[in-house]
Amino acid sequence: MTAVQPLQLLSPEGGASVEPPEGLDPERLLSLYRNMVRLRVFDRRALNLQRQGRINFYAPASGQEAAMIGSAAALEPQDVAYPTYRESGVCLQRGMSLRTMADQLFGNARDLVKGRQMPNHWSSREHNIVSISSCIATQIPQAAGTGMAQRFRGENAATICYFGDGATSEGDFHAGLNFAGVFRANTVFFCQNNQWAITVPVTRQTAAPSIAIKASAYGFEGIRIDGNDLLVVYKTVREALEKARSGGGPTLIEALTYRMGPHSTSDDPRRYRTEQEVETWRRRDPIERLQRYLEARGWIDAEQVERIAAEAKEEVDRAISEAEAVGPPEPETLFEDVYARPTPQLERERRELLDLIRRGVVSRVTHTPIRGS
Amino acid sequence: MPVMNYIQALNSALNNAMEEDERVVVFGEDVGRMGGVFRVTDGLQKRFGEKRCFDTPLCEQGIVGSAIGMAIGGLRPVAEIQFMDYILPAYDQIANELATLRYRSGGQYAAPVVVRTPCCGGIHGGHYHSQSTEAIFTSVPGIHVVMPSDPYDAKGLLISAIRSEDPVLFLEPKKLYRSAKAEVPESPYEVPIGKAKRLREGEHVTVIAWGVMVKVCEKAVDAVAEKGIRCDLIDLRTLTPLDEEAVLSSVEKTGRVVIVHEARRNTGYGAELAALIAERALLSLEAPIRRVTGFDVHCPFTLDPYFLPDPPRVALAIEETARF
Ligand SMILES: Cc1ncc(C[n+]2csc(CCOP(=O)(O)OP(=O)(O)O)c2C)c(N)n1
Ligand SMILES: [Mg+2]
Numbered sequence: 001m002t003a004v005q006p007l008q009l010l011s012p013e014g015g016a017s018v019e020p021p022e023g024l025d026p027e028r029l030l031s032l033y034r035n036m037v038r039l040r041v042f043d044r045r046a047l048n049l050q051r052q053g054r055i056n057f058y059a060p061a062s063g064q065e066a067a068m069i070g071s072a073a074a075l076e077p078q079d080v081a082y083p084t085y086r087e088s089g090v091c092l093q094r095g096m097s098l099r100t101m102a103d104q105l106f107g108n109a110r111d112l113v114k115g116r117q118m119p120n121h122w123s124s125r126e127h128n129i130v131s132i133s134s135c136i137a138t139q140i141p142q143a144a145g146t147g148m149a150q151r152f153r154g155e156n157a158a159t160i161c162y163f164g165d166g167a168t169s170e171g172d173f174h175a176g177l178n179f180a181g182v183f184r185a186n187t188v189f190f191c192q193n194n195q196w197a198i199t200v201p202v203t204r205q206t207a208a209p210s211i212a213i214k215a216s217a218y219g220f221e222g223i224r225i226d227g228n229d230l231l232v233v234y235k236t237v238r239e240a241l242e243k244a245r246s247g248g249g250p251t252l253i254e255a256l257t258y259r260m261g262p263h264s265t266s267d268d269p270r271r272y273r274t275e276q277e278v279e280t281w282r283r284r285d286p287i288e289r290l291q292r293y294l295e296a297r298g299w300i301d302a303e304q305v306e307r308i309a310a311e312a313k314e315e316v317d318r319a320i321s322e323a324e325a326v327g328p329p330e331p332e333t334l335f336e337d338v339y340a341r342p343t344p345q346l347e348r349e350r351r352e353l354l355d356l357i358r359r360g361v362v363s364r365v366t367h368t369p370i371r372g373s
Numbered sequence: 374m375p376v377m378n379y380i381q382a383l384n385s386a387l388n389n390a391m392e393e394d395e396r397v398v399v400f401g402e403d404v405g406r407m408g409g410v411f412r413v414t415d416g417l418q419k420r421f422g423e424k425r426c427f428d429t430p431l432c433e434q435g436i437v438g439s440a441i442g443m444a445i446g447g448l449r450p451v452a453e454i455q456f457m458d459y460i461l462p463a464y465d466q467i468a469n470e471l472a473t474l475r476y477r478s479g480g481q482y483a484a485p486v487v488v489r490t491p492c493c494g495g496i497h498g499g500h501y502h503s504q505s506t507e508a509i510f511t512s513v514p515g516i517h518v519v520m521p522s523d524p525y526d527a528k529g530l531l532i533s534a535i536r537s538e539d540p541v542l543f544l545e546p547k548k549l550y551r552s553a554k555a556e557v558p559e560s561p562y563e564v565p566i567g568k569a570k571r572l573r574e575g576e577h578v579t580v581i582a583w584g585v586m587v588k589v590c591e592k593a594v595d596a597v598a599e600k601g602i603r604c605d606l607i608d609l610r611t612l613t614p615l616d617e618e619a620v621l622s623s624v625e626k627t628g629r630v631v632i633v634h635e636a637r638r639n640t641g642y643g644a645e646l647a648a649l650i651a652e653r654a655l656l657s658l659e660a661p662i663r664r665v666t667g668f669d670v671h672c673p674f675t676l677d678p679y680f681l682p683d684p685p686r687v688a689l690a691i692e693e694t695a696r697f
Binding site: 131147150171 | 446462477
């Protein structure tokens with residue numbers, strides 16, 4: 001079967017004749033471009049931090065900046081986002097500071113999730129970014145439920161659910177889309193088909209001609225888009241969110257993109273994919289594509305490009321050195337947040353641990369986790 | 374005060390909870406129109422509308438997964454899994470997602486979800502309508518596990534569960550649904566989560582049970598009383614968090630203990646109780662800790678009377694423990 005052609009506004013050459021979609025004026029476009037650059041710089045620095053042994057793990061976003069920044073830019077503050085471990089860009093675009101993001105990578109005492117999760121598991125209630133689980137696809141029925149609650153309560157709000165191509169093979173994908181369809185949940189399902197689930201290509205996840213087509217089995221629209229085209233990502237997600245907020249039900253969006261780096265710091269992509277494939281996608285780079293467009297329209301010049309890159313480097317460096325200077329959380333925090341209030345058992349276990357530390361039997365954790373630790 | 378069976382008491386609790394808090398929604402397979410295969414949710418859809426009591430697609434991970442999302446979205450979901458035997462597709466959503474949410478978000482998010490499910494055997498349901506797998510949930514922090522043994526506690530604990538800020542797995546021994554009756558107030562009241570109840574008082578042996586086994590143990594304890602053996606009978610009601618004080622203070626008094634559960638012996642919750650007693654009250658013991666449990670087989674259809682502990686088996690264990 002032939003592949004279904006994705007919707008596109010900006011071709012890889014970045015055609016100057018295209019008008020930006022509603023909601024994206026030159027100033028906003030520039031701020032999104034800036035965030036894409038900040039994201040890429042953060043991503044490279046985080047990978048390097050792990051290679052230098054200063055953090056324990058990282059899963060990069062490079063190549064997927066347009067899909068992440070474009071989709072998150074379409075969200076209103078009251079919309080709820082369920083990201084995965086790869087969605088650094090969604091956190092950044094929703095307003096999480098680089099410092100807060102860096103705190104999470106270290107799992108330090110300032111980390112919003114109190115050092116309880118591996119790197120890449122950001123969460124911030126303030127930004128409506130729901131806690132990330134490492135389990136693939138479990139957030140999909142949850143996002144359906146939040147969209148059901150929004151509809152139930154008559155809120156002018158929607159939920160966006162992020163997941164990858166691999167996740168579409170899980171039972172939770174079926175469960176979540178089916179519930180959302182049946183209950184007309186205010187949920188937008190945003191699949192970044194980055195072609196790979198660790199070492200397994202998308203052709204091993206499905207024999208269907210696209211992922212988007214699966215929406216029809218659940219009674220709602222599926223749209224396949226060029227995920228490296230910021231304009232089409234923003235436009236499609238914005239329209240789907242508006243539809244969801246106004247009671248029109250869910251949408252499945254499949255954004256075709258590519259994970260330029262490794263799955264995570266634990267694998268070497270050269271072992272399972274060709275340099276030729278990577279090169280093909282390098283020519284579709286989402287940041288370069290947007291930059292060419294902005295240049296052609298006269299909305300950015302070489303000096304701005306340089307300044308944005310330089311500022312991003314400085315900002316990221318500062319965030320990381322500040323985060324690295326913070327130590328690990330205090331031992332007693334181990335027992336917080338299991339329940340709303342600690343049970344008698346947890347109180348006793350807390351006393352037991354503190355006593356062991358006091359007597360020197362258990363040594364205090366003095367560093368945040370580093371590679372191989 | 375009206376006399377209610379277990380089902381009526383649960384139904385009364387759900388009516389109260391839905392009246393007092395419009396965020397409460399009740400759903401599951403056959404829960405809406407039909408009022409549940411055991412009729413626990415009978416009349417709720419008619420009274421509160423299809424929005425608040427509804428049928429879901431046949432999908433346990435969808436039921437619990439969407440319940441988590443609904444709670445994050447500001448509702449108070451009470452989800453039903455039709456039989457505990459069918460909760461396993463939702464185990465990931467319960468153990469990895471629901472129970473961890475508060476902790477993994479650093480206290481920023483919580484999902485106060487109640488998952489209700491009929492459990493245990495005694496209705497000739499074979500392996501797939503008889504299991505009591507509470508122990509695969511009691512080992513998970515972040516969720517409370519309760520199993521009330523009579524209608525009064527069932528109603529009060531369900532109200533507490535729905536009002537709780539934490540998720541609760543609410544286990545309903547289906548054998549008690551129609552057989553257990555008690556005086557139950559119409560108005561809402563709470564029975565606290567985490568508190569056991571002493572049903573008989575005696576100085577010779579401590580008998581610990583929950584769910585249907587409480588009824589079995591009542592008969593056994595009354596039978597041995599005629600032979601002069603007086604027992605403390607403790608109905609745990611809540612498994613996690615365990616009322617350790619109730620268990621340990623009784624064992625310290627009697628020095629002898631029989632633990633009775635319907636679930637299989639291997640790694641059943643009784644093992645945790647035995648370990649707790651060994652760790653914290655060993656020197657009070659005057660006899661080995663004794664367990665009376667289901668055998669380590671799959672719960673059979675025809676032969677389930679062998680599988681389920683009955684009053685004579687429990688009485689024998691009490692007598693032997695008392696005489697040791
Ligand atoms: C339920 C489950 N199974 C396996 C894994 C291990 N795992 C982590 S990421 C991953 C691949 C996910 O691929 P995809 O959904 O395409 O997302 P991507 O990483 O490409 O963004 C796997 C198999 C997991 N985290 N959860
Ligand atoms: Mg993928």
